[in-house]
Amino acid sequence: MISEENVSGEMAIETTRAALCRQEFLERLRVQGYAPCTVRTYNGIVGQFCAEVEKRGLNAGKLDGAAVEAARRAVLANASESARTYAKFCLTRFIDYLVDAGVAGLPEPPCKEPTALDRLREEYDLYLRQQRALSEATIYHCLRFLERFMAFRFGETLGDLNAIP
Incomplete structure (x- = not known):
């Protein structure tokens, strides 16, 4: 006691x-x-x-x-x-x-709900790795291109991909 x-x-x-x-x-x-x-x-x-x-x-x-x-x-x-x-x-x-x-702990980062654009990015990353078997450097550049293109075409939100000519 x-x-x-x-x-x-x-x-x-x-x-x-x-x-x-x-x-x-x-x-x-x-x-x-x-x-x-x-x-x-x-x-x-x-x-x-x-x-x-x-x-x-x-x-x-x-x-x-x-x-x-x-x-x-x-x-x-x-x-x-x-x-x-x-x-x-x-x-x-x-x-x-x-x-x-070891005296203190860090606060947990807030859980962010993935957006449609985040899910598209993850699917594209998976495709580049598994289907295309590309190198890390190539995957990095492809993902950066995807992000720049989507920001240019749709802004912050994911629009209709079928509307891309």
């Missing part, structure tokens, strides 16, 4: 681990030759992220993709319009570092 003291102790250890990851990340930037002002900027942005994680009561075991994305959005919401792009870049690098260290 886990007592309150053990849970608190575990959370303190996990918080320390997140802080260590932050310090290791910043030290890695210093070793790579980043300017002190750049490291300070990273420190500020990463510090906001870590504070947001701690404010939500998340430890390393609970840093799944959804929690990471929620904390990331909260930090970016506080950033000014002019600094948001750079803050997004800094956060992405730190989150990637956390994922590589």
